[in-house]
Amino acid sequence: MGLRATQAVPVAEDADRSADEGLARWRRRAVVAWALVGMAAVFVLAVMGLAQVGQAVELLLVGIVVGFVCSPITNSLEDAHVPRALAALIALVVVVAVLAGAAALVLGPCLQQLMALLRNVPSYAEQVQAGMADFWASHGTGGNAEVQQVSDAVLAAVSSAGTGYAQDLAKQITSGMVSNVVDMVNHVVTFFLALVLGYWLAKDYPVICRELAAVAGPRHERSLVLLMAVASRSMGGYMRGALITSVVNGVLAFVGLALCGHQYAWLVAMVTFFMHFVPVIGPLVSAIAAVALALFSGLPLAVWSLVVMVVAQNLTDNLLSPLVMRSAVKVHPVLSLVGIVIGGALGGVWGMVLAIPAVAALRGVFVYFYESRTGRQLVSPEGALFQSGAFRDGAGRVEPALDALDDESFFEGSRLVPPGGWGE
Numbered sequence: 001m002g003l004r005a006t007q008a009v010p011v012a013e014d015a016d017r018s019a020d021e022g023l024a025r026w027r028r029r030a031v032v033a034w035a036l037v038g039m040a041a042v043f044v045l046a047v048m049g050l051a052q053v054g055q056a057v058e059l060l061l062v063g064i065v066v067g068f069v070c071s072p073i074t075n076s077l078e079d080a081h082v083p084r085a086l087a088a089l090i091a092l093v094v095v096v097a098v099l100a101g102a103a104a105l106v107l108g109p110c111l112q113q114l115m116a117l118l119r120n121v122p123s124y125a126e127q128v129q130a131g132m133a134d135f136w137a138s139h140g141t142g143g144n145a146e147v148q149q150v151s152d153a154v155l156a157a158v159s160s161a162g163t164g165y166a167q168d169l170a171k172q173i174t175s176g177m178v179s180n181v182v183d184m185v186n187h188v189v190t191f192f193l194a195l196v197l198g199y200w201l202a203k204d205y206p207v208i209c210r211e212l213a214a215v216a217g218p219r220h221e222r223s224l225v226l227l228m229a230v231a232s233r234s235m236g237g238y239m240r241g242a243l244i245t246s247v248v249n250g251v252l253a254f255v256g257l258a259l260c261g262h263q264y265a266w267l268v269a270m271v272t273f274f275m276h277f278v279p280v281i282g283p284l285v286s287a288i289a290a291v292a293l294a295l296f297s298g299l300p301l302a303v304w305s306l307v308v309m310v311v312a313q314n315l316t317d318n319l320l321s322p323l324v325m326r327s328a329v330k331v332h333p334v335l336s337l338v339g340i341v342i343g344g345a346l347g348g349v350w351g352m353v354l355a356i357p358a359v360a361a362l363r364g365v366f367v368y369f370y371e372s373r374t375g376r377q378l379v380s381p382e383g384a385l386f387q388s389g390a391f392r393d394g395a396g397r398v399e400p401a402l403d404a405l406d407d408e409s410f411f412e413g414s415r416l417v418p419p420g421g422w423g424e
Contacts, residue, residue, distance in 0.1 A: 059190050059197065061354070066198025067205065068232075068239050069095055074202045088203035092195060109266040117264060117293070124296050125159035223368075226401050230364035233405055235357035241321070242356075246276035249283075249316040256308030257290065260301060264293050272309075276316070278352050279336050283313045331360045332385045364404040371400035379403045 070091040077087035132151065201208075209228050216224040250273030257265035268290045275282030287309040294305040331339075336356055343355030367386060370378050377398045379388045391402035 059194050062191060062194035063197030063201060065239055066092070066095060066195060067201030068235065069243065070198055070202035071205065072240065085203055088199055091202060092199045095198075096195065106266065106270060110270045113264045113267040117267065120296075122163045125163055127296060129156070129159060222401075223372075226368055226404065227365060229401075230368065230404055231361045233364070235361055238357040238360060242277055245316050245321050246273050248320055249273065249276045249312055252312035252315060253286070253290070253309060256312055257305060260294075260304045260308060261297075262290070262294055262301065262305055263297060268293065272312075278340065279356055280333060281340060281352075283309075287313070331356055331363065332387065335359050335363065335385060364406075368400045368404035371398050371403055377403065379406070 070088060073091035073094060074084065074087045077090060078084050082090070209225065212228070213221045213225050250269045253272040254265050254269035257268055262268065268286065271289050272283075272286040275286040278285075287306065290305045290309050291302050294302040336359065339355035339359035340352050343351035343358070345351070363386070367378055370376075375398060377390055377392075379386045379390050381387065381389060388403065388406035391399040393399055
């Protein structure tokens with residue numbers, strides 16, 4: 001009996017210990033779950049709060065984008081022994097000159113074609129109604145009379161609403177400029193302030209990053225620098241790459257559509273440029289717009305327009321994008337779609353545009369902290385959501401920073417690390 005009692009005590013202690021460990025694990029999981037819920041709630045509240053200060057958000061976003069675009073030019077000029085302040089100024093002048101040249105070249109023809117489209121909306125609506133009438137005359141029977149009535153009613157309502165909206169928009173464009181002059185001045189002032197902000201970000205971001213690392217302290221210095229590196233590589237690389245590919249896609253679409261005789265080649269090219277910033281959905285929308293507008297000039301033009309849009313998109317995505325997007329963290333289409341939906345719900349068009357770089361940054365941060373805490377390698381060249389290069393040091397240990405960045409040479413040309421390194 002004594003022996004059995006002595007054996008029962010360790011067994012009971014082991015059972016209690018296992019129960020305590022299980023309870024502790026569930027507590028940790030609950031804490032992590034509620035922490036994620038809390039972060040999501042804070043993010044939503046922050047977005048809702050930012051919506052109330054739209055001009056400040058516009059200033060910040062444009063300034064950050066300009067800073068990201070100017071920073072590689074500034075770094076290259078600094079490597080050529082140009083003082084950084086002057087290098088940042090030259091980069092800003094180059095960016096402004098390119099924007100001004102593009103606006104002077106594109107805006108005039110686009111506005112003319114937009115006005116022509118708005119004027120033609122009533123005749124296009126009549127064409128659609130006449131086409132549907134011919135269709136029902138050929139295929140209508142007594143059995144589908146109710147379907148025909150509903151279809152005609154819906155088409156008439158849509159045509160009337162579209163015509164009214166087009167007329168109102170045309171009036172706003174032609175006569176609403178004076179009444180909206182205050183808003184225009186506010187946007188112009190915000191844009192120029194954003195240019196100033198972009199200049200200072202391009203000039204001083206290495207020093208700012210080092211100061212923030214010093215505030216974080218030696219214990220968290222590397223982690224903070226890594227987070228800033230991920231943001232710079234994913235968001236900056238994506239924005240620069242997206243800008244280049246969007247311009248090329250728009251130019252290819254314009255050239256192809258103009259050669260085909262598309263009446264709205266400039267306008268469709270502008271739509272293609274802007275919609276290319278919205279992955280997955282954007283190219284589809286621009287292709288539908290090109291084909292739909294071409295249909296009013298005939299079926300052959302619509303077919304050729306579809307061919308042009310598909311070819312332009314594939315040339316941009318399959319040939320150019322892999323080259324210019326090397327400085328951006330890869331994002332799987334599933335994550336892209338989820339990010340676009342959430343970004344659109346929270347921030348409208350701007351939210352959809354910024355969703356992909358934000359998802360890329362969050363992905364990199366997650367990879368870094370997961371691998372740092374667990375010691376297990378999450379990324380893989382054959383992966384899907386976490387597809388990227390898998391890096392290990394000479395001893396075979398996982399390197400979370402390189403896995404998060406997917407670039408072993410990123411820090412070599414980066415200004416984020418102090419000139420003498422972190423030190424040991």
